[in-house]
Amino acid sequence: MNFVGIDMGSTCSKLVALNEAKEIVYKEVVPTGWNCVETAETLLSHLEAQGIPKDAFRSVATGYGRVSIPFADKCITEISCHGKGAVAIFDEPDFTLIDIGGQDTKVIEIKGGSVKNFYMNDKCSAGTGRFLEIMAGTLGVDLNKLCELGRQSQNHVSISSMCTVFAESEVISLIGRGTDKADIAYGIVESIANKVKSQMGRVSSDPAHLRLSGGLCEVPFLLELLSEKLGGEVKTDPLARYAGAYGAALFASELK
Amino acid sequence: MSDLKLPEKFDEYAEGRKNGFLRVKAAKEAGKKVVGIFCTFTPVEVFDAAGLISVGLCGMSDETTADAERDLPKNLCPLIKASYGFALTEKCPYTYWSDLIVGETTCDGKKKMYELLGQLKDVYTMNLPQGPDRDYAKKMWAHEIRLLIDVVEKKFGIRVTDEQIREAAIKRNEFRRLKVELMELLSMDPAPISGYDMYKFLESMGFQFTVDDSIAAVKKLLGELKEQITSQPAAAGTGRKRILVTGCPIGGVLDKVVGSIEANGGQVVCYENCGGIKAARCFVDTDAEDIVEAIADAYLQIGCAVMDPNNRRKENIPELIKEFRVEGVVDATLQACHTYMIETYWIRKICEEAGVPYMSLETDYSQSDKGQIDTRIAAFIETI
Structure with a gap:
């Protein structure tokens, strides 16, 4: 019997499959696209290709598209799944997990190995991965390039609007004024870090135990800026992008 | 009674809404008067004593929000916008048939909305003291209730006794x-x-x-x-x-x-x-x-x-x-x-x-x- 976790986010869908010993035997990221049900079927066919047919696994779905995965045995929210996955990945019981996702940013307080409290942004996309993507598009670069550009900034500028739409016009006016691209990029990444900082205020956290999960954990400059703003090193892990799916797979292994 | 006219767009309304309008209309045809209220602070005992029907008018859907935003700011409480919007569009039977609307100063947004609502309906706003532990708070609110009794007596030509x-x-x-x-x-x-x-x-x-x-x-x-x-x-x-x-x-x-x-x-x-x-x-x-x-x-x-x-x-x-x-x-x-x-x-x-x-x-x-x-x-x- 295998245990499968699927984290269907607004931008990417992550899948983790475990064996009986709860070791990861397969993982992947695919774009969610516009049709969640179709994406779920694609993932199912990939599992089969890996020798994990439909009747040989139990599964838990999470993420905003969790209800669109017809073969999932159970749906659990991404808060609980990220918490559980991160506890396993970082192998420690008490820390604050920051997850910058496609359409929302979550700050999750972990105590004694389980979720104690969390804060999640409301409906707007301010401070999320989507915000970074849109801003990168405005500057004509991709997300990783945007963050690397930011590192080269000599004269920091700040983007004061948190609203994606307003921030975009702010960026456009900076471009119009001839501001250096690297300086604008810095302002964009910094605004994400500031937003996370204000969200951190809503839960109690220890600067000595900060961890990042989600798609942006592979962006070193964001980690550096976050660490600087939050007053403590923000650590991550190559697996952290899969935290939600990993947690879901672990929940699946506990299903009766 | 010929002066009880249904809203212009009545025929376009859904069944439930039509019934609401007809239900209140029937009560009014039987001689009842209707007071619209918004808040749990409104002393409904006064209306009961006067034999008036009192109904809650707090708007509870965003159906009329866009209409309300013609006059009210977008970044305002949805309840205030909805309440005003339903009055403006004549879609709420209770607001529509209210002979008198009694508001109170329980929030700044509502208070100022009532001023606008006063252009559409007969609105009276009570002044609620906001320091409940001040020695004058109870006296002030009691005085406000007496003022309300006067308003009701004058409006409906009746006497309301303490008994x-x-x-x-x-x-x-x-x-x-x-x-x-x-x-x-x-x-x-x-x-x-x-x-x-x-x-x-x-x-x-x-x-x-x-x-x-x-x-x-x-x-x-x-x-x-x-x-x-x-x-x-x-x-x-x-x-x-x-x-x-x-x-x-x-x-x-x-x-x-x-x-x-x-x-x-x-x-x-x-x-x-x-x-x-x-x-x-x-x-x-x-x-x-x-x-x-x-x-x-x-x-x-x-x-x-x-x-x-x-x-x-x-x-x-x-x-x-x-x-x-x-x-x-x-x-x-x-x-x-x-x-x-x-x-x-x-x-x-x-x-x-x-x-x-x-x-x-x-x-x-x-x-x-x-x-x-x-x-x-x-x-x-x-x-x-």
């Missing part, structure tokens, strides 16, 4: 007592009724034409629930998480908030909001020498966020947590309601001290945040 008001207060107390008894049934595990159905029922009381009708309706439901409790042997606990809901009036976000709580393994066991237990437990001392002052005193016990300081709410919530064996508190606030938004600070603190998980939600009447609210509520219940 009539005392009788009305006795009856309202009876209604309050029954409502409290009903709400206390939710302290059972399993609760005999969902929190959603309980709220819908309490809300429907705002549209009864007389207190007697309200009393009869509560008695009927109480009887049914008690019968159900005795006829069905109590199962062991349901495992549903017991949630207290507090914050702003939630009629307009009931599906999004309470619907989600109960669809995700929770049971709302107590409403501390306006329509819930908070105001229902404020009884009038009907033996008091000055009945108007006694009414003023009772209403000033309501722990509303407009009060400064609002100690009553801070004292009440820990007691309710114990009484209803609450396992989680959901503080639902409406966009741009500064007073309740800021008080989330205290309520969070109080819940932390009581060792009960707490979550605050800010929302409006739109459906755009439905998915996120649902995820947050589901995650909150998972963590309890």
Whole structure:
């Protein structure tokens, strides 16, 4: 019997499959696209290709598209799944997990190995991965390039609007004024870090135990800026992008 | 009566809305007069004593929000916008047929909206004291109630005596007592009724034409629930998480908030909001020498966020947590309601001290945040 976790986010869908010993035997990221049900079927066919047919696994779905995965045995929210996955990945019981996702940013307080409290942004996309993507598009670069550009900034500028739409016009006016691209990029990444900082205020956290999960954990400059703003090193892990799916797979292994 | 004209667009309305209009029209044709109200601070005893129908006019959907935003700012409480919008578009039968609308200064947004509403309807605004512990607060509110009595007497050409008001207060107390008894049934595990159905029922009381009708309706439901409790042997606990809901009036976000709580393994066991237990437990001392002052005193016990300081709410919530064996508190606030938004600070603190998980939600009447609210509520219940 295998245990499968699927984290269907607004931008990417992550899948983790475990064996009986709860070791990861397969993982992947695919774009969610516009049709969640179709994406779920694609993932199912990939599992089969890996020798994990439909009747040989139990599964838990999470993420905003969790209800669109017809073969999932159970749906659990991404808060609980990220918490559980991160506890396993970082192998420690008490820390604050920051997850910058496609359409929302979550700050999750972990105590004694389980979720104690969390804060999640409301409906707007301010401070999320989507915000970074849109801003990168405005500057004509991709997300990783945007963050690397930011590192080269000599004269920091700040983007004061948190609203994606307003921030975009702010960026456009900076471009119009001839501001250096690297300086604008810095302002964009910094605004994400500031937003996370204000969200951190809503839960109690220890600067000595900060961890990042989600798609942006592979962006070193964001980690550096976050660490600087939050007053403590923000650590991550190559697996952290899969935290939600990993947690879901672990929940699946506990299903009766 | 020929002067009772239905709205211009009446024929386009859905069946339910048409029936609402016809129901009030029939009452008015029988000679009844209608007073529209917005808030639990409004001393309805005055209208009962005057033989007037009083109905709640708080807007509860975003159907007319766009219309309201022609005159009101976008970044305003959805309840205020909806209430104004329904008056503007003639889509609410109760607003439409109101002979008099009585508001109060319970929030700045409403207060200024009433000024605009005054162009469409006959509006009278009571001035609510906001320092409930000041020595003049009770005197001031009693004086305001007397001014309201004058307004009602002049408007409808009647006399309202203190004795009539005392009788009305006795009856309202009876209604309050029954409502409290009903709400206390939710302290059972399993609760005999969902929190959603309980709220819908309490809300429907705002549209009864007389207190007697309200009393009869509560008695009927109480009887049914008690019968159900005795006829069905109590199962062991349901495992549903017991949630207290507090914050702003939630009629307009009931599906999004309470619907989600109960669809995700929770049971709302107590409403501390306006329509819930908070105001229902404020009884009038009907033996008091000055009945108007006694009414003023009772209403000033309501722990509303407009009060400064609002100690009553801070004292009440820990007691309710114990009484209803609450396992989680959901503080639902409406966009741009500064007073309740800021008080989330205290309520969070109080819940932390009581060792009960707490979550605050800010929302409006739109459906755009439905998915996120649902995820947050589901995650909150998972963590309890």
